[in-house]
Amino acid sequence: MEATGYRLIADEGELREAAARVSAAEYVGLDVETTALSPLDGRLRLLQLATPGGTFVVDLFGVGSLEPLRGVLEGGPVKVAHNSKFEYSFLKHECGIAVSPIFDTMLTSQLIAGGERGLSHSLEEVVRRYLGRELDKTVRAEDWSGDLSRRQLEYAARDAAVLLPLHGKLRRVLREEKLEYVARIEFAAVPSLAEMELAGIRLDRRRWRELERVVRERRDRVARELEAQLPQPEGVLPLEGLGPGINLNSPGQVIEAFRALGLDLPDTREWTLMRVDHPAAKLLLEYRELQKKLGTYLETYPDYIHPGTGRIHASFAQCRVPTGRLACSHPNIQQIPHEDEFRSCFVAGEGYLFVIADYSQIELRILAEVSGDEGFVRAFRQGEDLHRVTAATMFGVPMEEVTGEQRSAAKRINFGLAYGRGAQSLSAQLGTDEERARELIDEYFASYPKVQRYLQGAAEKALRQRTLRTLSGRVRKFGDTSGLDRKARSALRREAMNFPIQGSSADIAKLAMIHMRRELEGLDARLVNSIHDEFVVECREEIAGEVAERVRRSMLRAGETLLRRVPVEVEVAISPEWRK
């Protein structure tokens, strides 16, 4: 790698001069070094700006304020960054600067990869893949809070400088691969995600603790009843209430205990236990549910409350999921149990309310759109109850005469097909035999012939052309499909049928987040959670009505941008708690 020239900026005068030089550039590489990984816990130390004419390394412990750079960072040249959510978050939180416009080389690499597994998207790997250069990343782990070595400064400058040739290369690839539109969506969504993380969400600690106590009592009671049913393991004296007993969380020990009862289990999954006719099996299922709630949610979530803000700041990964859905972690606030007793512990702050908005049946609307099936499209256009219409057509009865059971079967098929579900699994869910399930599917496809044609077409295309796209052009690439066994082939077919539907839904959700941020700008209102087709916005109580309308408008606009033949519907609720 070539020697890196850079200029260290250590006072305000030099910074103003640098800002003037940088503002003339069309693209600048942007990178920061920080004293911690979260802006809530650490500070910016260095800010690097790379232009074709040279790289500036700004020492924030020297300049004090980045105000002279505001004009460069907000508007002005395109800022090229790798994982720009990081730069955005620090600059927004620490300086109130909203970086824009953005070109993100990590998101670009992820879009181009199309969900292929095993590809790293670290700067080091992406530079190796697209530029054929080696970057030494060993300096990153060093301490950035004290005096900086020459090596550290060079490293910092080089990381920013490499973004320019990388951008040049990736821009060409984006164009060749027809990914420019979806890339624009991703880049524009970065501020929405960053600000959602910074905002965090409030968990009512007292109510959560109370719920924990109740659930723990229930669990302990079930555990005692269950242990009374199971034989004690050998070599353990049955000391009352003191025994180590068996570990109910260990599938191995549970299988052993059931064997002693004369029940041979292949595994201890829910599906297996459900059909075991023994009170211990029912108790174990009950125990599992309570243990899951306790261990995964109740005991651990309070640890995520940030001491500084008193709120939970989860992280959202923008392009980690091949379909384009967000992934959430630390903790995952997309998987809170749906029951009100859990969700209602997430509350708006004092004087604030939640606006909770979700898309109604968005994936089925997408299926209608992409398949173009007239019956399906008509049902949505006329605002009918789709499951009822489906049942009426499938079973050949008038709408008014559809029974609850028929509607429920139709609903399960409607949803199942979007996941590529087959007769076998459908029969298990409906409690019919496989032949009957096959008949139902046939009747379904007879009612909606273009849906069948579409789904089969997607599966074939994945196998033959090995690439599929969503409505925004997001691509999913499938590896070599020639050597797959039957099982792997059918798994791939199912994935192929699902990808455009789930992926287009993610496209719409991301567009909605972009619109929403603009619609809410200047209001005391912000997005605090995003659960695929649902958004939770927190706002001052006085403006909740107005915010609800703006959220609805943003979501409808996003839906209508990508769905041209099918109407979009959004349901909005206002509540001090996260609940329906």
Next chain:
DNA sequence: GGGCCGAGCCAC
């Protein structure tokens, strides 16, 4: 003590 993996299960 940390890392890894499979089983199991929560969400959409």
Next chain:
DNA sequence: AAACGTGGCTCGGCCC
């Protein structure tokens, strides 16, 4: 023998 797409988290159980 067994399920139906996308994830993340906790646990036991194993390794170094």
